[in-house]
Amino acid sequence: xxxxxxxxxxxxxxxxxxxxxxxxxxxxxxxxxxxxxxxxxxxxxxxxxxxxxxxxxxxxxxxxxxxxxxxxxxxxxxxxxxxxxxxxxxxxxxxxxxxxxxxxxxxxxxxxxxxxxxxxxxxxxxxxxxxxxxxxxxxxxxxxxxxxxxxxxxxxxxxxxxxxxxxxxxxxxxxxxxxxxxxxxxxxxxxxxxxxxxxxxxxxxxxxxxxxxxxxxxxxxxxxxxxxxxxxxxxxxxxxxxxxxxxxxxxxxxxxxxxxxxxxxxxxxxxxxxxxxxxxxxxxxxxxxxxxxxxxxxxxxxxxxxxxxxxxxxxxx
Numbered sequence: 001x002x003x004x005x006x007x008x009x010x011x012x013x014x015x016x017x018x019x020x021x022x023x024x025x026x027x028x029x030x031x032x033x034x035x036x037x038x039x040x041x042x043x044x045x046x047x048x049x050x051x052x053x054x055x056x057x058x059x060x061x062x063x064x065x066x067x068x069x070x071x072x073x074x075x076x077x078x079x080x081x082x083x084x085x086x087x088x089x090x091x092x093x094x095x096x097x098x099x100x101x102x103x104x105x106x107x108x109x110x111x112x113x114x115x116x117x118x119x120x121x122x123x124x125x126x127x128x129x130x131x132x133x134x135x136x137x138x139x140x141x142x143x144x145x146x147x148x149x150x151x152x153x154x155x156x157x158x159x160x161x162x163x164x165x166x167x168x169x170x171x172x173x174x175x176x177x178x179x180x181x182x183x184x185x186x187x188x189x190x191x192x193x194x195x196x197x198x199x200x201x202x203x204x205x206x207x208x209x210x211x212x213x214x215x216x217x218x219x220x221x222x223x224x225x226x227x228x229x230x231x232x233x234x235x236x237x238x239x240x241x242x243x244x245x246x247x248x249x250x251x252x253x254x255x256x257x258x259x260x261x262x263x264x265x266x267x268x269x270x271x272x273x274x275x276x277x278x279x280x281x282x283x284x285x286x287x288x289x290x291x292x293x294x295x296x297x298x299x300x301x302x303x304x305x306x307x308x309x310x311x312x313x314x315x316x317x
Contacts, residue, residue: 007031007119008056008084010049010075011042012067012092023091023108024066030109031064034116038064050074058082062119062316066108068092073141073295080129080140080312087115087316093211097143097295100206100221101127101315118316127221129312130205134300141294142313144209144216145306147267148183148200148231149239151290152176153210155298173210177240182233183290188266189228195270196258199231199239203265203306207249209296216259217249224310225261232256267292268303 009031011024024042031038039060041052049071053063057078064087065075072088079086089111090098104110118124132139146154156172182197202209204216204227219227234242234256245251252259291298 006037006039006056006060007087008041008053008060008063009038010053010063010065010067010071011040012046012049012071023089026108027064027066027089027112030112031116034112036116036119046071046074050078053078057084060084062087062115064089064115064316066091069094069097069143069296072097073297076129076140076142076295076313079314080131081309083314085118085124085314085316087118089115094209094296096208096211097206099208099212100143100219101125103315115316123317124314125222125317126311127313127315128205128224128308128310130203130226130294131307131309131312132294132299132304133307134302134304136300139294139299140312141205141297141299142221143204143206143295144219145203145292145294145299146200146209147185147203147292147302148198148290149173149176150200150202150209150215151293154293154296155291167211170211173243174240177236177243184270185230186266186268186270187228187230187260188264188268189260189262190264192262194230194260196230197233199233199256200229201231201267202229203227203267204229205308210246213246214249215246215251217252218259222310224308225263226265226306226308228260228262228265230258230260232258263308265306266303267306 043049062085063075063079065072066089088098089108090105130141153172153176184197187194202215204219206221207214207219216227216229242251
């Protein structure tokens, strides 16, 4: 689909402690001033917004999101695998999806100008989306799935109203590191099986999570593969040292960090080799394992599978 066409607009008015509301109003007014037919799909809550987005998915030229990663994640559920493109105006706490797709940050005017040009010319970029399947159903995500300490950090950061921005994730990480424990995981990577006791395992389509932490600095959202970054179980001080190296992607030099690449990834909670379950591992109670998060949002429980679907998501360039 190319050329002028209807545009759906989703705004999270509470994103960025209210910045989303002001940014949404500016984006709506500017897109209309530039001649685009905009339908505001924003609702009183996220389920209402998703229902409205579902009605236009596959029909509208684009769905433009003004908010953070949570609202982008909701939009991805509706547009992945359809002809409707995704436009993002970052206005949240982490904005890691936009960062991973190299979209403008912190400048709604620049974002709208780029979106308007892409809408007029039909220019869009096909990138991979990740399909997650678990006992709770199927979901999509665009950036990174966290399944260990990083999932606990996401959960804690999401529960705090303060501080604003990436500092929230930093403080949440420091809090979780104080009581961090490893998780036994069985990973299937395109059929190859790995058992490890891990601090975290990140299944990455893009580079960053946690407000710019480059856990998978070489991840490419258009190569049809996932970068699976596994960090071995560590005590608090070595884990803290490793965390300080994340933002610049310098953690990859650590012997405790392992990077795998695969299109299909299965994660299952087990006892690590040498534990009570022996080398083959054994299933453990779900309560012992953090709930995985993707794009900062919960996406089911282990065991689950992640599949990179090439070109499933069209992004306004």
